[in-house]
Amino acid sequence: MRCGYCYNPEIVLGKGKLSWEHVQDFLISRRRLLDGVVFSGGECTIHPQVIPFVSEVKKMGFEVKIDTNGSRPEVIRQLIEENLLDYVALDFKAMPENYWKITRSDLFASFEKSLEILIPSKVRFEVRTTVHSDQLTARDLQAMETWLRGKGYAGTYYLQHFRGDKQTLGDLGESKKQTLKTESGVWRN
Numbered sequence: 094m095r096c097g098y099c100y101n102p103e104i105v106l107g108k109g110k111l112s113w114e115h116v117q118d119f120l121i122s123r124r125r126l127l128d129g130v131v132f133s134g135g136e137c138t139i140h141p142q143v144i145p146f147v148s149e150v151k152k153m154g155f156e157v158k159i160d161t162n163g164s165r166p167e168v169i170r171q172l173i174e175e176n177l178l179d180y181v182a183l184d185f186k187a188m189p190e191n192y193w194k195i196t197r198s199d200l201f202a203s204f205e206k207s208l209e210i211l212i213p214s215k216v217r218f219e220v221r222t223t224v225h226s227d228q229l230t231a232r233d234l235q236a237m238e239t240w241l242r243g244k245g246y247a248g249t250y251y252l253q254h255f256r257g258d259k260q261t262l263g264d265l266g267e268s269k270k271q272t273l274k275t276e277s278g279v280w281r282n
Contacts (some may be wrong), residue, residue, distance in 0.1 A: 127155065132146070136164060148175070159181050160184070165207075166203055166209075169210055170210050191229070220250050234252065
């Protein structure tokens with residue numbers, strides 16, 4: 094994906110690299126100081142070694158969270174089946190009609206499948222959306238929450254306002270303030 098608000102452009106563009114040995118050494122030095130490890134990105138599930146890496150981190154005694162856009166449901170399913178996940182943050186970018194505009198991808202069906210895998214699982218997870226007023230309106234966000242509830246998601250739907258205080262993949266500019274009435278209350282950014 095190429096979301097304009099992505100705050101890790103160096104990773105998405107292939108410039109952020111660490112060796113697995115470096116990561117292992119760091120984690121070993123932090124045993125009993127850290128409780129868990131977050132696999133993020135870009136998109137962590139596209140890494141060809143993500144499952145063995147997560148498995149190694151679990152063997153070290155850490156809890157594991159992944160931040161994912163849901164584009165690789167088969168990886169999420171395998172991580173769940175192998176009991177390797179403690180928490181998932183699933184990014185809900187947009188409904189199908191806005192998905193390309195925001196992500197430059199056609200991966201909505203993959204996101205939907207990931208959600209369908211997570212809902213009946215025993216893995217704790219949240220759904221969240223990054224909001225920029227030029228990309229998503231209050232009406233869009235209300236439709237997204239209604240769709241989520243219709244799919245059976247009963248958790249908190251987190252909306253995170255685009256801050257624009259770091260370099261991102263796109264030049265989005267300021268996001269205008271919005272007020273949104275949701276099923277679970279009122280959100281203001």
